[in-house]
Amino acid sequence: MSGTLLVNSWKWGHPETMRTGVTGTLLSADPASAGAVVSAPFGHALVRAAEQNTRIVGLTADLGKYTDMHLFAERFPERFFQVGMAEQNLIGIAAGFARTGFVPFASTYCVFATRRAYDFIAIGAALGMANVKIIAGLPGLTTGYGGTHQGIDDLALMRSIPNLVVIDPCDATETAQAVDAIARYEGPVYMRLLRGEVPIVLDPNTYSFEIGKAKLLRDGADLAFISTGLMTGRVLEAAAYLAGEGIQASVLHISTLKPFDVSAVLSLVSRVRIVVTAENHAVSGGLASAVADAVTDAGVGIRLKRIGVPDCFCESGSLPYLAKRYRMDTESIIETAIEHLELQLGLGY
């Protein structure tokens, strides 16, 4: 498909530090749309939650400023614990806090939380249902730093741990609401973090986040998008564009990867069999796999196309370049959806 994309395309990076074609210099290169944004929604929401609940403590592993945890540290210095660059220790200490009745929120980047501290999360936090909240920055391709910093496998890793709640919010609205929900939830949680200037995709007046509940954001009978995390913003843009082309697409947003809202998926795919999943993560082990598990268990056949990072370590580079390179930008989503639809209709679906 050629021609220009009419809907607002997603814009990335801090305007003053990003130049097209160059890896963002800030470790925190994160999405910022041309539209409305909220600054540090996680940090502010955590402060609000901690004003209500005095048992909340905050921890970080030398990434306070880069995970918006600094806002909590400034507001509640006596309840903030800097553990230095030591991710295993971060999760271990958080588990210890949980076992003394506190509600620890521990932040680092998702690669370091999940890859380095995996055992500490599985055994220290999840096995005994310790009330640990892991806040994990730079999910997927929100950093240009290559294989060491791009969390392309964290959802797969975390989804495979029993007892753990796994959340990938799509915007500032959902991030803030999810913080409130997980602070009240009793048990271990892994939440991906969008930080800095975070776009608003969902209307805070009408949207309401619930752990374990998928939300149908748009209804359409031709095609079903199922998405998580920041890909939902792009998928909504793609669906709006497709509507202009006469293609009606549903958008089911699943921010809780675990526990997975199987019934929402089944009720959608019973009506719309041609499905495109989109996630800011490897196409194996995350959302697409969860969808595949759900339909397989139910014995339902669907025609599935998976959008996300292929089975590789990604390049370094600017975020627009990477999104295009791995076909995860809005324009590529539109192209992929149309190709998939045409192929399936040609096959008689």
Next chain:
Amino acid sequence: MTCVAERSQEQAVVDLKARAKSLRRHVLRMAEVVGQGYAGQGLGIADLLAVLYFHEMRYDAVRLDWPDRDRFVLSIGHYSIGLYAALAEAGVFPIEELDTYGMDGSRLEMSGSEATPGFEMTGGSLGHGLSQAVGMALGVRLDGRESRVFNLLSDGELQEGSTWEAAMAGAHYRLDNLFAFIDCNGQQADGPPYKIMNSEPVQEKWAAFGWHTQRVDGNDISAILSAIDLALEVHDQPHAIILDTMMGRGVPLFEQREKNHFIRIEPNEWHIAREQLEVGTP
């Protein structure tokens, strides 16, 4: 006789200072392209890299996989800007390629990896380097090679447990072919290490782990040379050389600026930085 030796040592220092300045020039060139790019780290570590790549290390720039080479192991991926400068200066790739630093499709990534020729491993997920250096030191020793392994790690990495697991192993196996240079620049992401998670007394810790230790001014080329010479006399123990360095060294504008992991640099300051570097002591 001593006179000649002294003179040649003096000459070496003069030459290496010129090299270090040249490396710093490359660092500024790269950092300016991306608007920041860890200029502070690259400038701070230029003296060590000059000593290693243009004096101490045995390697072949056109045969990087020469099995008897000494190995430089960069734990701290974001310091790659310094290593790119050294590798280009050594002829591993063309100097002009430095202009692609951090660009889409370039092999000179902002956080370096083994995609770049001359990188022995992928650092950047901090705390990996010393373990791999221990493995390499064991490997070359088992093969009966004379190769030595030089690991550069940061003060921030002293907080990772893996660093100390590796330190224990290095001493346990009496790896006198292993050298750890610890860049104590007094900075990490959230502030100075003494506030974030104090790792002092650093030298005593390495000594307690069984290493031969020294602590020197890491921006003083003669001091680095002497420390390496002294370490080479010590057998049956790995060597920790703690370097007190200054981020942004060589450019007073950056040296004096308040900084932590990043130095804030305005677009109109690069020409001042370049001028200050040129007029500074060689």
